[in-house]
Amino acid sequence: MVNLNTVELKAFIPSKDFTLSKRFYADLGFSQVSDAYGVAYFHCGQCSFLLQDFYDKSLAENLMMHLLVEDIAAWHEQITHGDIAEKYGVNVSEITEQPWGMKDFTVHDPSGVLWRFGQNI
Numbered sequence: 001m002v003n004l005n006t007v008e009l010k011a012f013i014p015s016k017d018f019t020l021s022k023r024f025y026a027d028l029g030f031s032q033v034s035d036a037y038g039v040a041y042f043h044c045g046q047c048s049f050l051l052q053d054f055y056d057k058s059l060a061e062n063l064m065m066h067l068l069v070e071d072i073a074a075w076h077e078q079i080t081h082g083d084i085a086e087k088y089g090v091n092v093s094e095i096t097e098q099p100w101g102m103k104d105f106t107v108h109d110p111s112g113v114l115w116r117f118g119q120n121i
Helices: 018-028 072-081 084-088
Strands: 012-014 031-036 039-044 047-052 064-068 096-098 102-108 114-120
Touching (some): 018 039, 018 084, 072 102
Antiparallel strands (some): 039 047, 096 102
16 A cells, blocks of 8 residues: 655635734734745644635635644633734633533634634543
């Protein structure tokens, strides 16, 4: 059988205002590694995505990302104490315990992309 090892899977995240979205994701806790040709590469730990200088309302408002974290309370505290909601005009929910065995909260980015931060219980 052929060796089909993989290295990484990244989603392309649309941005209505590329500069604003780059600041938002940096403030959220991601590190920006590169920015060229309308694509900025962000990561945190082993997770990464590509922010693109492209916007389609239907795509952005129907895209959901899920970030599994070790400490949901720490992430929620960083985001709420960083005044992300006020600074960027986005919604940040409270932490809730879900019937599928996770605690989670949600954040919409400035373009309407929904991020669900989760921790296994």
